[in-house]
Amino acid sequence: MIRKFARFGTVALSLASLTTAGWGAPAEPNYPKEIGKGEGALNIVAWEGYAQDDWVKPFEAETGCQVNKKYAGSSDEMVALMRSGGGGEYDLVSASGDASLRLIYGGDVQPIETSFIPDFPNFVEDLKAPPHNTLKGVHYGVSYEWGPNVLLWNTAKVKGTPTSWSALYDPQYKGLVSVPDNPIQIADAALYLSKSKPELGITDPYELTPAQLDAAAELLKGQQKLIKKYWALASDQIELFKNGDAAIGASWPYMTNSLKDAGLPVADAVPSEGATGWADSWMLATKTKHPNCAYKFMAYVSTPKVQAQQAIYFGETPVNTKACTEMDAQQAGSCAKYHLDAPANYLKSIKFWKTPMQQCGDGSRGCTSYTDWQQKWQEIKG
Amino acid sequence: MPLTGSGGRGAKPATIMASITLHRRLSAALWRRPSLALTATLVPPLAWFVLIYLGALVLLFITAFWSVDALTGEIDRTWTFENFSRILGSPTYRAIALRTIGMAAAVTITDALIAYPFAFFMARIAGPKLRVTLLTLVLLPLWSSYLARVYAWRLILAHDGVLNWALNSIGLPDLDIGYSRWAMWIVFSYIWLPFMITPLYTALERIPHSLFEASEDLGARSWRTFGRVVLPLSLPGLVAGSIFTFSLTLGDYITPVLVGGPGSDFIGNVVYANVGIANNVPFAAAYAAIPLIVMALYLTLARRLGASDAM
Numbered sequence: 001m002i003r004k005f006a007r008f009g010t011v012a013l014s015l016a017s018l019t020t021a022g023w024g025a026p027a028e029p030n031y032p033k034e035i036g037k038g039e040g041a042l043n044i045v046a047w048e049g050y051a052q053d054d055w056v057k058p059f060e061a062e063t064g065c066q067v068n069k070k071y072a073g074s075s076d077e078m079v080a081l082m083r084s085g086g087g088g089e090y091d092l093v094s095a096s097g098d099a100s101l102r103l104i105y106g107g108d109v110q111p112i113e114t115s116f117i118p119d120f121p122n123f124v125e126d127l128k129a130p131p132h133n134t135l136k137g138v139h140y141g142v143s144y145e146w147g148p149n150v151l152l153w154n155t156a157k158v159k160g161t162p163t164s165w166s167a168l169y170d171p172q173y174k175g176l177v178s179v180p181d182n183p184i185q186i187a188d189a190a191l192y193l194s195k196s197k198p199e200l201g202i203t204d205p206y207e208l209t210p211a212q213l214d215a216a217a218e219l220l221k222g223q224q225k226l227i228k229k230y231w232a233l234a235s236d237q238i239e240l241f242k243n244g245d246a247a248i249g250a251s252w253p254y255m256t257n258s259l260k261d262a263g264l265p266v267a268d269a270v271p272s273e274g275a276t277g278w279a280d281s282w283m284l285a286t287k288t289k290h291p292n293c294a295y296k297f298m299a300y301v302s303t304p305k306v307q308a309q310q311a312i313y314f315g316e317t318p319v320n321t322k323a324c325t326e327m328d329a330q331q332a333g334s335c336a337k338y339h340l341d342a343p344a345n346y347l348k349s350i351k352f353w354k355t356p357m358q359q360c361g362d363g364s365r366g367c368t369s370y371t372d373w374q375q376k377w378q379e380i381k382g
Numbered sequence: 383m384p385l386t387g388s389g390g391r392g393a394k395p396a397t398i399m400a401s402i403t404l405h406r407r408l409s410a411a412l413w414r415r416p417s418l419a420l421t422a423t424l425v426p427p428l429a430w431f432v433l434i435y436l437g438a439l440v441l442l443f444i445t446a447f448w449s450v451d452a453l454t455g456e457i458d459r460t461w462t463f464e465n466f467s468r469i470l471g472s473p474t475y476r477a478i479a480l481r482t483i484g485m486a487a488a489v490t491i492t493d494a495l496i497a498y499p500f501a502f503f504m505a506r507i508a509g510p511k512l513r514v515t516l517l518t519l520v521l522l523p524l525w526s527s528y529l530a531r532v533y534a535w536r537l538i539l540a541h542d543g544v545l546n547w548a549l550n551s552i553g554l555p556d557l558d559i560g561y562s563r564w565a566m567w568i569v570f571s572y573i574w575l576p577f578m579i580t581p582l583y584t585a586l587e588r589i590p591h592s593l594f595e596a597s598e599d600l601g602a603r604s605w606r607t608f609g610r611v612v613l614p615l616s617l618p619g620l621v622a623g624s625i626f627t628f629s630l631t632l633g634d635y636i637t638p639v640l641v642g643g644p645g646s647d648f649i650g651n652v653v654y655a656n657v658g659i660a661n662n663v664p665f666a667a668a669y670a671a672i673p674l675i676v677m678a679l680y681l682t683l684a685r686r687l688g689a690s691d692a693m
Contacts, residue, residue, distance in 0.1 A: 227644040229561040243540035245560055378652065379474045382645035
């Protein structure tokens with residue numbers, strides 16, 4: 001009864017915030033002239049593991065900015081938090097590409113002057129001004145870390161080495177497949193279809209016409225019959241593999257590392273079709289109350305040392321190319337393990353998450369929006 | 383008693399006198415007009431109930447008739463039945479609603495079948511000491527977190543879990559029911575069982591012993607006594623318990639996430655996804671109206687069966 005009550009409570013709260021939740025337009029540049037003394041506090045919304053004491057404590061000691069962190073479990077929660085209370089409750093957010101455009105078009109985040117980030121010139125070229133955080137040359141976010149969504153499998157239960165995403169649609173693995181419970185998963189199917197069915201004409205897995213979306217949904221409805229469980233949290237999938245419920249699935253390198261550490265025979269790969277992936281950016285709230293501390297924080301987490309600490313802790317790749325030696329110093333071989341030394345075409349093979357929108361990349365309005373994707377995902381899951 | 387002199391923590395005697403007079407006047411007024419006292423006692427909880435609880439429900443209903451502009455994501459406040467027609471027209475949303483209601487019914491029946499003999503034993507057969515022990519055991523799981531208990535079941539039902547280990551050790555094959563509707567049925571039935579046992583126990587305990595004797599004296603055998611005396615008299619308790627198990631299952635959305643497999647979403651999961659992910663609050667409100675309507679019908683029926691006596 002209490003939870004039922006709580007659900008109505010949630011709905012009522014959402015109703016109360018309706019007046020402020022609407023979408024506006026991208027915020028105009030309002031760059032500070034210089035970065036002055038810190039305001040003494042900084043409120044951030046971050047992925048769990050993105051604000052560890054290892055590197056946040058030294059920042060607080062150095063700048064006097066007390067960091068108050070709020071962990072979010074999904075991109076959707078991040079967007080909701082940044083809009084809560086009319087915006088301005090939080091200063092910074094570590095938004096993934098499927099949240100960043102929503103925040104930009106919602107007017108929730110403001111343009112960032114990259115000259116205040118001393119390490120910015122050292123960033124990998126492709127992530128200095130990627131389309132998920134930069135509009136018409138205006139930076140709305142500072143790229144942070146990135147990684148691919150990989151194909152993960154239990155080597156004791158899966159014969160041979162799968163080299164294609166087709167393994168996730170293969171009936172021989174019925175009842176052993178586990179993929180994320182996330183509408184953005186449709187992009188994984190679209191990416192596979194772009195190679196296996198070129199006649200559909202899919203060029204970008206995030207820009208799908210209604211017919212292309214239907215084709216992806218059809219493929220995923222077939223996959224639904226093979227699924228053991230759609231995972232909601234990274235720890236869910238780790239448990240599924242540990243308990244023998246799942247043997248193959250769509251995953252993150254983080255899970256591969258955890259499972260290997262636990263002694264399980266697992267392997268992962270970016271299949272021949274390429275992969276989707278995440279590229280996170282720090283974004284600054286339009287109504288921030290602590291801009292100096294926020295700029296100081298963005299500059300600090302872009303330094304090679306923090307970038308390396310973050311990458312090793314979470315199992316991802318820094319955007320600062322200077323972080324390679326730092327990584328190897330902190331954990332031998334980690335620079336190569338997390339692909340920071342990989343050639344540029346490795347990064348290009350990854351299609352980073354971005355918000356599906358009605359407006360296609362070429363400006364026409366024939367594409368499907370995230371709302372369409374969400375409804376399709378519900379149909380797919382059943 | 384003269385109230386002059388010391389005056390407590392340095393307060394002036396005159397202030398104390400004034401406050402005491404005010405206090406006396408107030409209590410005198412309340413004594414003269416009992417209705418005043420009643421109003422003062424009832425207004426705060428009633429205001430809470432009307433403003434917070436009913437207010438939220440009314441807002442929910444109104445929002446269900448609005449829509450969201452697909453382009454801007456803003457709420458369009460023109461009246462429309464679009465949300466409801468989308469729910470009724472879509473096989474997915476119909477299936478999810480029916481699944482939720484069906485599961486709630488299955489769990490209620492299961493719990494009734496398990497709880498009845500147990501409650502009967504507790505109320506009519508067990509001695510006072512055993513009764514207290516059993517009652518404690520029934521309520522004991524409620525002292526631990528709901529989540530901890532669901533996670534425990536997840537470990538039991540997993541492929542390499544306790545259940546399959548036990549089956550294998552007595553030479554039986556694996557039972558592959560982890561992350562499925564069967565798993566949800568087992569977990570729901572377990573979690574809500576105390577809510578069925580408690581009202582049933584209360585109802586059964588209330589039946590006077592003389593009625594059993596009277597039934598025997600008139601020549602009825604035990605089954606007939608049960609069918610003609612015990613069951614009708616305990617029916618309100620049974621219905622009261624079923625209100626709990628039915629509504630709790632109907633409103634749940636955590637168990638489907640944790641132990642459900644593919645095709646296990648409940649009404650609550652759709653509401654959650656539409657508020658959080660799609661930002662389509664009107665559609666969520668329309669879908670949330672379904673359990674409200676179902677429960678309203680259920681409660682009307684339950685009232686006729688006399689459940690309010692046993693609550």
